[in-house]
Amino acid sequence: MLTLPALKADSRVALAGAFDLRREARERFADEFGAPAFDTLDALLYSPVIDAVYIATPHELHAEQAIAALRAGKHVLVEKPMATTLADCARIERAAADAGKVLVVGPSHGFDAPVQAAAQLVASGRFGAVRMVTALNFTDFMFRPRRPEELDSARGGGVVYSQAAHQIDVVRRLVGQPVSSVRAVAANWDSSRPSEGAYTALVTFEAGAAASLTYSGYAHYDSDELVGWIAELGYDKDPDRYGEARKRLATLSSQDEIEAKLKRTYGVPAVAADTPAPHHEHFGFIIVSCDRADLKLSPKGLSIYGDTERDFQPIEPPALPRKEVIDEFVGGCLGIRRPIHDGRWGLDTMACCVALLESSRRNTDVAPNQLLDTLSEKP
Amino acid sequence: MLTLPALKADSRVALAGAFDLRREARERFADEFGAPAFDTLDALLYSPVIDAVYIATPHELHAEQAIAALRAGKHVLVEKPMATTLADCARIERAAADAGKVLVVGPSHGFDAPVQAAAQLVASGRFGAVRMVTALNFTDFMFRPRRPEELDSARGGGVVYSQAAHQIDVVRRLVGQPVSSVRAVAANWDSSRPSEGAYTALVTFEAGAAASLTYSGYAHYDSDELVGWIAELGYDKDPDRYGEARKRLATLSSQDEIEAKLKRTYGVPAVAADTPAPHHEHFGFIIVSCDRADLKLSPKGLSIYGDTERDFQPIEPPALPRKEVIDEFVGGCLGIRRPIHDGRWGLDTMACCVALLESSRRNTDVAPNQLLDTLSEKP
Numbered sequence: 001m002l003t004l005p006a007l008k009a010d011s012r013v014a015l016a017g018a019f020d021l022r023r024e025a026r027e028r029f030a031d032e033f034g035a036p037a038f039d040t041l042d043a044l045l046y047s048p049v050i051d052a053v054y055i056a057t058p059h060e061l062h063a064e065q066a067i068a069a070l071r072a073g074k075h076v077l078v079e080k081p082m083a084t085t086l087a088d089c090a091r092i093e094r095a096a097a098d099a100g101k102v103l104v105v106g107p108s109h110g111f112d113a114p115v116q117a118a119a120q121l122v123a124s125g126r127f128g129a130v131r132m133v134t135a136l137n138f139t140d141f142m143f144r145p146r147r148p149e150e151l152d153s154a155r156g157g158g159v160v161y162s163q164a165a166h167q168i169d170v171v172r173r174l175v176g177q178p179v180s181s182v183r184a185v186a187a188n189w190d191s192s193r194p195s196e197g198a199y200t201a202l203v204t205f206e207a208g209a210a211a212s213l214t215y216s217g218y219a220h221y222d223s224d225e226l227v228g229w230i231a232e233l234g235y236d237k238d239p240d241r242y243g244e245a246r247k248r249l250a251t252l253s254s255q256d257e258i259e260a261k262l263k264r265t266y267g268v269p270a271v272a273a274d275t276p277a278p279h280h281e282h283f284g285f286i287i288v289s290c291d292r293a294d295l296k297l298s299p300k301g302l303s304i305y306g307d308t309e310r311d312f313q314p315i316e317p318p319a320l321p322r323k324e325v326i327d328e329f330v331g332g333c334l335g336i337r338r339p340i341h342d343g344r345w346g347l348d349t350m351a352c353c354v355a356l357l358e359s360s361r362r363n364t365d366v367a368p369n370q371l372l373d374t375l376s377e378k379p
Numbered sequence: 380m381l382t383l384p385a386l387k388a389d390s391r392v393a394l395a396g397a398f399d400l401r402r403e404a405r406e407r408f409a410d411e412f413g414a415p416a417f418d419t420l421d422a423l424l425y426s427p428v429i430d431a432v433y434i435a436t437p438h439e440l441h442a443e444q445a446i447a448a449l450r451a452g453k454h455v456l457v458e459k460p461m462a463t464t465l466a467d468c469a470r471i472e473r474a475a476a477d478a479g480k481v482l483v484v485g486p487s488h489g490f491d492a493p494v495q496a497a498a499q500l501v502a503s504g505r506f507g508a509v510r511m512v513t514a515l516n517f518t519d520f521m522f523r524p525r526r527p528e529e530l531d532s533a534r535g536g537g538v539v540y541s542q543a544a545h546q547i548d549v550v551r552r553l554v555g556q557p558v559s560s561v562r563a564v565a566a567n568w569d570s571s572r573p574s575e576g577a578y579t580a581l582v583t584f585e586a587g588a589a590a591s592l593t594y595s596g597y598a599h600y601d602s603d604e605l606v607g608w609i610a611e612l613g614y615d616k617d618p619d620r621y622g623e624a625r626k627r628l629a630t631l632s633s634q635d636e637i638e639a640k641l642k643r644t645y646g647v648p649a650v651a652a653d654t655p656a657p658h659h660e661h662f663g664f665i666i667v668s669c670d671r672a673d674l675k676l677s678p679k680g681l682s683i684y685g686d687t688e689r690d691f692q693p694i695e696p697p698a699l700p701r702k703e704v705i706d707e708f709v710g711g712c713l714g715i716r717r718p719i720h721d722g723r724w725g726l727d728t729m730a731c732c733v734a735l736l737e738s739s740r741r742n743t744d745v746a747p748n749q750l751l752d753t754l755s756e757k758p
Binding site for chain 1: 455459508509511512513515517560562563566567568569580581583587589590591593595597598599600601605621622625626635666668670671672673682685686687688689742743744
């Protein structure tokens with residue numbers, strides 16, 4: 001639902017077909033786009049007019065579907081996490097390489113315009129070496145309506161696969177160095193929602209930078225306060241609507257909860273139309289410390305705290321949400337630019353997520369690259 | 380200078396003597412308090428009218444002086460860090476135990492009234508288990524005028540011994556559990572100021588809580604923004620006076636720098652008189668996450684974000700700076716209350732500081748208790 005406006009607005013994109021198990025979604029798609037909607041993935045992939053496929057299904061279906069699409073000769077945009085196991089991520093990446101097709105993992109907040117602008121400033125070397133990134137985000141993620149698999153880590157649920165994946169993408173993009181090690185504590189604080197709902201992690205990078213990543217999906221405090229009361233998706237937020245998700249959840253049965261969540265998908269009339277967000281999306285409070293400046297990211301631009309002056313560099317508001325993702329994917333499909341968030345990128349981010357969980361279980365540093373090496377040694 | 384007003388105001392305290400190498404300090408003390416000022420420590424310790432000694436000398440002198448005072452039968456209040464090596468801290472603690480005298484390590488921000496109030500709320504169990512503490516502080520510590528030893532880690536300089544000691548005290552006090560391990564990156568970003576000036580650390584606690592501690596003493600961004608533009612010592616701060624310390628430092632020679640620093644000590648006429656701070660002292664942005672609430676500390680009180688409501692619990696402004704330290708020390712001397720921040724507390728905090736530096740050097744978790752065990756195995 002969030003990516004559709006950018007797809008519709010891009011003149012290089014035609015929505016030429018869809019696959020959904022739900023009849024109401026298929027009917028609405030056929031109506032809205034005058035294109036076929038299939039009830040099997042194979043039928044979609046068989047269509048010769050389709051060049052590229054966007055996979056926005058539950059996490060545990062990504063691997064099978066992405067690999068099938070790549071083997072059918074389609075470019076693939078797959079939502080993060082690219083799959084629920086590292087082995088599956090590696091299989092997808094291999095399938096893309098074998099097929100010679102473009103694979104982009106997104107949307108994620110690594111695509112957000114302020115993140116990309118800050119990453120470019122860091123990479124320019126204008127402020128010297130990047131030394132440290134401080135990232136924290138306190139949300140009510142664990143109290144929003146959830147499908148059961150969203151609360152099951154083995155099926156790609158919990159905040160590590162769905163939220164750390166964002167924060168790691170952001171921090172990796174900002175630092176621009178390979179990750180050396182992850183030391184983390186991830187924990188389940190609420191036995192009625194059985195998955196890791198919060199973590200804090202220390203990430204080290206090969207050229208010496210370090211990052212602190214903290215996330216609470218159980219939060220009572222709302223860190224949107226630190227970014228001018230703008231919500232994750234770029235909308236202004238009313239600080240007085242305190243604790244709404246938790247209050248609403250307390251009134252729902254588990255069946256109600258699943259239905260509440262399903263109401264947020266395509267084909268359901270209740271879903272709001274395209275009211276564009278006035279600001280960029282964001283993933284909480286983020287400071288990048290370089291030798292000669294600290295950069296603070298905001299949904300409106302970058303605050304640059306330099307040696308003698310501070311400056312605010314506004315970033316033009318987004319034309320459409322997630323336009324950056326469609327640009328990167330379409331640019332890749334058309335051979336105009338090489339995607340940053342490709343299969344290898346997604347695999348590395350997933351390796352960091354697995355390292356985060358492993359580190360918490362084993363109480364020690366875990367090197368994402370070592371997890372990948374172990375994987376490739378297996379038959 | 381900062382603790383003197385609380386000492387003067389406490390009717391249980393009489394300033395009965397002082398020791399200083401500087402004649403102008405001795406003369407001013409004798410004038411102001413009508414009590415002897417000695418030019419050797421031994422002379423001071425020999426005085427039978429002195430029950431307790433406050434040691435506010437450079438860090439590297441603490442061990443020898445504290446041990447001498449304890450052996451002379453005086454109670455001791457020693458500034459943090461209690462000494463520059465773990466072995467010396469252990470020797471001081473042993474000397475206090477052997478002498479049966481009170482030893483308090485302070486002031487530190489662990490004494491700040493909002494920290495103590497939050498610690499009591501956490502310990503009450505009202506909000507369930509404490510799960511996570513997030514602490515960050517971005518200051519210009521490394522750009523303020525410094526004596527050479529303040530920039531030499533081997534002599535107790537750098538931000539770990541002088542600043543992490545505060546942050547660790549705060550976090551230990553809030554969590555109220557023994558520390559299991561420290562994983563950290565501490566780094567020197569500025570070759571002209573040769574000491575660790577920034578760190579980020581993941582601290583785990585025995586009952587399962589975790590804390591993220593981040594400090595930059597090279598900061599361009601000023602995290603006092605996150606606590607309502609109140610400075611560390613409780614004074615209101617003008618956000619428009621950007622980068623002053625860095626600008627001033629750029630104009631000073633190294634001799635000027637030492638003199639600028641010395642101007643902040645007792646006996647120098649330029650030192651401002653007792654203008655009391657309107658708010659409590661603080662050590663940056665601090666959130667304590669419990670099962671059923673997040674607590675945000677501020678120099679004015681505690682924000683309590685509960686399941687259904689948020690609440691601000693104001694804390695009465697401080698009567699005098701560092702009154703809490705003098706209360707704890709005098710209470711200990713008079714046998715009224717057992718000090719929290721005693722020799723064992725200071726030793727444990729120092730062990731965390733050493734663990735932080737060791738972890739950064741060795742790229743692995745370091746257990747403070749293991750450092751202490753190793754110490755006691757030595758002859």
